[in-house]
Amino acid sequence: xxxxxxxxxxALRRRLQQLTVDNPDQQRRLQSLxxxxxxxxxxxxxxxxxxxxxxxxxxxxxxxxxxxxxxxxQIRRLIDELERAEESLLRQRDxxxxxxxGFTQTVITGGGALGFGFVxxxxxxxRRDFAGRTRAEQALRVANEQLEERLNAGIARAxxxxxxxxxxxxxxxxxxxxx
Numbered sequence: 001x002x003x004x005x006x007x008x009x010x011a012l013r014r015r016l017q018q019l020t021v022d023n024p025d026q027q028r029r030l031q032s033l034x035x036x037x038x039x040x041x042x043x044x045x046x047x048x049x050x051x052x053x054x055x056x057x058x059x060x061x062x063x064x065x066x067x068x069x070x071x072x073x074q075i076r077r078l079i080d081e082l083e084r085a086e087e088s089l090l091r092q093r094d095x096x097x098x099x100x101x102g103f104t105q106t107v108i109t110g111g112g113a114l115g116f117g118f119v120x121x122x123x124x125x126x127r128r129d130f131a132g133r134t135r136a137e138q139a140l141r142v143a144n145e146q147l148e149e150r151l152n153a154g155i156a157r158a159x160x161x162x163x164x165x166x167x168x169x170x171x172x173x174x175x176x177x178x179x
Contacts, residue, residue, distance in 0.1 A: 002041075002044055002045070002048060005041070006041060009037065009041075013030070013034055016030055017030055020086075023085075023089070025085065026082060026085055026086070029078060029081055029082050029085070030082070032078060033075065033078045033079065033082070036071055036074050036075045036078060037075060039071050040068060040071045040072060040075060043067060043068045043071060044068065046062065047059050047062050047063060047068070050062050
């Protein structure tokens with residue numbers, strides 16, 4: 001376990017530093033944690049070396065001094081601080097997400113209502129325009145019909161006057177021919 005821990009430690013440390021790159025307080029805590037872990041691993045390494053070179057009893061005496069436990073307790077406290085800070089950030093981000101979601105929903109709803117209102121106003125304007133065009137066409141038809149009636153009446157009067165003029169000319173010509 002000791003050797004496996006040493007092998008995976010560097011990768012885990014880099015990953016934690018990447019995950020907390022935007023938080024200077026967490027970076028500081030990770031730096032302190034790294035120092036404590038190195039101290040604890042050095043102490044464990046010395047226990048392993050004592051066991052190998054001087055035997056079990058020497059290693060047990062080293063463990064019973066409590067030096068390793070003190071460092072281990074500091075590591076646990078620092079890890080607890082890291083976790084609390086991350087949980088606090090997570091709660092803050094969740095709150096911000098909820099606020100952003102609410103704001104986004106409000107903007108979407110308001111924008112939709114505003115868009116619907118604009119479409120409704122455009123439809124009313126188009127309807128008025130069509131109604132105005134229809135009234136203008138009707139007025140033009142009426143005016144055209146009245147103009148045609150006046151024109152026909154004028155033509156009829158002109159024809160009637162011409163016929164009277166021709167009749168008058170014919171009588172005048174008849175009178176002139178008799179003399």
